[in-house]
Amino acid sequence: MQLEVLFEDNHLLVVYKPVGILSQADKTGDVDMLSLGKEYIKHRYNKPGEVYLGLVHRLDRMTSGVMVFAKTSKAAMRLSKDIAEHNFFKEYICVCEGNIENFDETTLVNYLEKDEKLNKSFISPNGKEAILSYQVIKNKNNKSLVRIKLKTGRHHQIRVQFSNIGHPLYGDIKYGSKYKEDLALQAYKLSFYHPISKELLTFSKISYHGIFSIFK
Numbered sequence: 001m002q003l004e005v006l007f008e009d010n011h012l013l014v015v016y017k018p019v020g021i022l023s024q025a026d027k028t029g030d031v032d033m034l035s036l037g038k039e040y041i042k043h044r045y046n047k048p049g050e051v052y053l054g055l056v057h058r059l060d061r062m063t064s065g066v067m068v069f070a071k072t073s074k075a076a077m078r079l080s081k082d083i084a085e086h087n088f089f090k091e092y093i094c095v096c097e098g099n100i101e102n103f104d105e106t107t108l109v110n111y112l113e114k115d116e117k118l119n120k121s122f123i124s125p126n127g128k129e130a131i132l133s134y135q136v137i138k139n140k141n142n143k144s145l146v147r148i149k150l151k152t153g154r155h156h157q158i159r160v161q162f163s164n165i166g167h168p169l170y171g172d173i174k175y176g177s178k179y180k181e182d183l184a185l186q187a188y189k190l191s192f193y194h195p196i197s198k199e200l201l202t203f204s205k206i207s208y209h210g211i212f213s214i215f216k
Contacts, residue, residue, distance in 0.1 A: 001018075001021075001031065001036070003015055003033075003036050003037065003039075003040045004016040004018075005040070006066065006203050006205065007201070007203060010071065010072075011070065011071055011072055011074075011075040011194070011195055011196055012068055012069070012070065012071060012075060012194070012195070013037055013040075013041070013053065013068070013069045013070075013071055014066065014067070014068045014069075014190070014203050015033065015036075015037065015066075015067055015068075015069070016064070016065070016066060016067075016205050016207075017033050017059055017063075017064055017065055017066075017067050017187075018064050018207075019062055019063070019064045019182050019183070019209075020061060020062065020182075021033055021036075021061065022061050023055065023058035023059055023060075023061075023067070024055050024058065033067060033069075034053060034055050034069070037053045037069050038051040038053045039051075041053060041071070052071070052072070052073065053069050053070070053071060054069060054070035054071075054072075054073065054075065054076030054079075055069060056068065056069070056070055056076055056079040056080050056083060057083060057088070057090075057153075059187055060156070060183075060185075062171075062182065062183035062185070063183060063185045063186065063187060064185075064186045064187070064207060065092070065186045065187025065188055065190075065205075066187055066188065066189065066190040066203050066204065066205055067187075067190075068190060068192065068203075070195070074195065074196075075195040075196070078195035079192065079195055082192060082193060082195075086151075087192070087193060088191075088192045089149075089189075089190070089191040089192065090149075090150050090153075090187055090189070090190055091147065091148065091149050091150075091187075091188060091189035091190075091204075092147070092148040092150065092158060092185060092186060092187050092188060093137075093145065093146065093147055093148070093185075093186050093188045093206060093212075094145075094146050094148060094158065094162070094169050094170075094184055094185045094186070095143050095144070095145055095146075095169065095170040095184035095211050095212060095215070096143065096144045096146055096162055096167040096168065096169055096170065096184075097142070097143060097144075097167055097168055097169075097170055097177060097178070097179075098142060098143070098144065098166065098167050099139040099142060099143075099144055100136045100139070100144040100146065100167055101139075102136065103135070103136050104135070105133055105134070105135045106133065106134055106135070107131065107132070107133045108130075108131070108132050108133075108134070108161045108164075108165070109129065109130070109131050110123050110127075110129075110130050110160070110161055110164060111123065111124060111125060111126070111127035111128060111129055111130065112124065112127040112128060112130045112154045112155065112156075112157060112160055113126055113127035113128070114154075114155045114156075120156065120174060120175075121154065121155045121156045121157070121160050122160070123160065123164055128152075128154055129152060130152050130154040130157045130160075130161060131151035131152050132148055132149065132150050132151055132152070132157065132158065132161060133148070133149045133151065134146050134147065134148045134149070135147050137215075138215055140214055140215060141214060143170060143211070143214070144167065145212075145215045146162075156174075156175070158185060159172050159174070159175045159183075159185070160175060162175075163175040163176045169183060169184055169185055170183075170184035170211050171183045171184050171210075171211070172184075172185075181210065181211060182209075182210050182211075184210065184211045184212065186206060186207065186212070188204055188205060188206045189202065189203070189204040190202070190203050190204070191203075
């Protein structure tokens with residue numbers, strides 16, 4: 001597949017990840033964004049040998065959206081530090097089942113615990129704090145288009161927290177959706193500080209494929 005590049009300089013590679021593509025390789029051997037990025041750099045710049053590309057954050061396989069990779073170890077280190085210090089900002093858009101009637105910005109706070117064997121997270125008093133805020137954009141056909149700002153980055157956080165309030169993400173069979181379709185979740189906006197210039201950069205892309213097309 002051809003890599004969709006949104007931005008590139010000597011330090012960064014910002015790309016769009018489609019639904020169904022891994023962020024990095026796993027035991028399945030399926031195509032992944034990190035390998036695609038390395039191949040892109042290798043061929044574009046005719047680089048011999050192993051190409052460095054740093055993975056600083058991930059998106060779930062069934063989540064599409066904007067990703068940034070570091071082209072140098074210095075950039076990777078600085079971006080990772082910003083992530084740890086919450087200076088790395090991700091916004092999502094999703095389609096939930098049912099009409100969420102409250103259009104005011106709302107905050108959800110839960111404690112999530114991950115079951116490694118099931119690759120699934122649960123609300124648990126022994127879990128880690130998970131915080132997000134969301135705002136409903138539009139309701140249509142008993143579905144809600146929702147914009148989300150993540151405050152923490154727990155495993156399957158968005159999926160668990162919306163399932164918990166009775167509005168699972170469309171297509172999210174694992175967390176209660178009755179529709180066996182692509183997961184309706186996109187990491188549509190990414191903002192972070194350039195690791196060298198310190199300029200605040202923002203990249204966004206919404207793909208109105210699948211269920212998202214009814215809100216276009």
